[in-house]
Amino acid sequence: MVGRLSLIALLLTGGCSSAKDEELAAAKGARSVLAEWSAVERLDGAGRLPSAYSEAMRAKARETLASDRKSIRDADAGRTVDAAAKVPNARTLAAAGERLEQAANRLEAH
Amino acid sequence: MKLTELFLGILTAVGGFVDVSELVFMSQAGSRFGYALIWVVVLSTVGIMVFGEMSGRVAAIAKQPVFNLMRNRLGLRLGLITLIASFVSNLITCAAEIGGVALVLQLLTGAPMRLMAVAATAAFIATVWFLPFKWIERTYGLLGLFMLVFGAALVAIHPPWGQIAGGMVPQVPRGLSTRDMIAFAYFAVALLSAVMFPYETYFYSSGGIEDEWGPKDLGINKLTTIVGFSLGSLLAIALLASAAQLFGPAGISPEMVGTVALQAGVPFGKIGILLALLGMLFAIGGAAIETCLANAYSLGQFFGWRWGRHRPPREAPRFTLSWMAIFVVALVIVLTGVEPVELAEYAVVASILVLPLTYLPLLLLAGDRAYMRVHANGLLSKTLGWGFYVLIVVAALAALPLFLLTSGGQL
Secondary structure, three states: OHHHHHHHHHHHHHOOOOHHHHHHHHHHHHHHHHHHHHHHHHHHHOOOOOHHHHHHHHHHHHHHHHHHHOOOOOHHHHHHHHHHHHOOOHHHHHHHHHHHHHHHHHHHHO | OHHHHHHHHHHHHHHOOOOHHHHHHHHHHHHHHOOOOHHHHHHHHHHHHHHHHHHHHHHHHOOOOHHHHHHHHHHHHHHHHHHHHHHHHHHHHHHHHHHHHHHHHHHHHOOOHHHHHHHHHHHHHHHHHHOOHHHHHHHHHHHHHHHHHHHHHHHHOOOOHHHHHHOOOOOOOOOOOHHHHHHHHHHHHHHHHHHOOHHHHHHHHHHHHHOOOOHHHHHHHHHHHHHHHHHHHHHHHHHHHHHHHHHHHHOOOOOOHHHHHHHHHHHHHHHHHHHHHHHHHHHHHHHHHHHHHHHHHHHHHHHOOOOOOOOOHHHOHHHHHHHHHHHHHHHHHHHOOOOHHHHHHHHHHHHHHHHHHHHHHHHHHHOOHHHHHHHOOOHHHHHHHHHHHHHHHHHHHHHHHHHHHOOOOOO
């Protein structure tokens, strides 16, 4: 019974997920990754993180950001992500995160 | 001796309460909705206490583990469907845990994640092969107590305790958009599922039989589930509250498992990060072993094989091969490159779908006086049990649509 209802729910809601939703999810994901990366750079700059941790987090952030970037078609949001990944310091990453949040809000409003 | 057993049992339950799904979902829920979902954690903890205590009591009195009951109570066909569904759900969970451990090892050592996944799986296989059951549980549960650094971190950042206490009152935040309302519902269901994972009762009740529980152990069972799970739940709430305080205002909704450790890194620096990573390593590692063994127990119990870690491997060959194969398949899933966070999201949805089928036979047997005699469910257990049963059925029906509508909580 539960399985059957779940299947119906899957069929009903499967059509609701669109490319727009995918882009919005990627933009929100990228916004968070930029903020996470910024926090790592800020704390690392203050000498408060073990080096293996900082390095691994940087690599993971870069990888996750690249993956989210593939689904972002909005030109402004895309440029923001690309620029931040090129100069990844705490301030630029945090600023890029805020710009991306505005872009995500725009996408959500449309 | 009894007191030592009880104390160790409680500490083990605390250290083993949190797994990779809880780490991710508590942090994301706190970051996104502040303290407003704490009541769901409290409610779910009462739920896992009720069903955990029931499964331990059934193991002690009727000497029946959960999957024996399923086959007897649901019949072969429905029992088999439940077995397959729970097997898949536990396998995804096990893969998520192995991936989580590999990520934590990468953060600790800087070594490649895939290599760490292979090393971790080899270490888990060696642990289960060499250590007696009780010591498997205790080693990971007790070392998982490094996670207490998250509790200390919460105290150190001086959170608004009044707001945290206010979060324990059932509520839906005002002024949410429709999209946010759906996301709130998704996180509520995900937290319920993450706290009430079905593998926990499979493992707990099978463990009771491994440890040869009898009526004399009912007191320990009750105290372990009530005190151990309550304290473990406080740890989960600390994760949520720290995220609300530190991550939400910074726009962080953790996409990477390692970010969770920053909660301890902010107040305590390097030592905080190291303690958090060690706690995560053992808590998630313990969950990897529990999910794997829970699956092997389920297979052994359903098909009537000789099972259990209390037997030497040659006396339970199919059970032994099963847990080894489950570890290897879970490792292969991780090696395909699926993100552990993504696996954790699938795991909570798959688990909530299985919960109603898991808990129904347990409720029926725990209330059956023919099996349980004077230890059958009383009025309180019966009321709470059926109340939570209705809740998990509703959550199970809502889980998949909510997952799809929110893209796994991302929208």
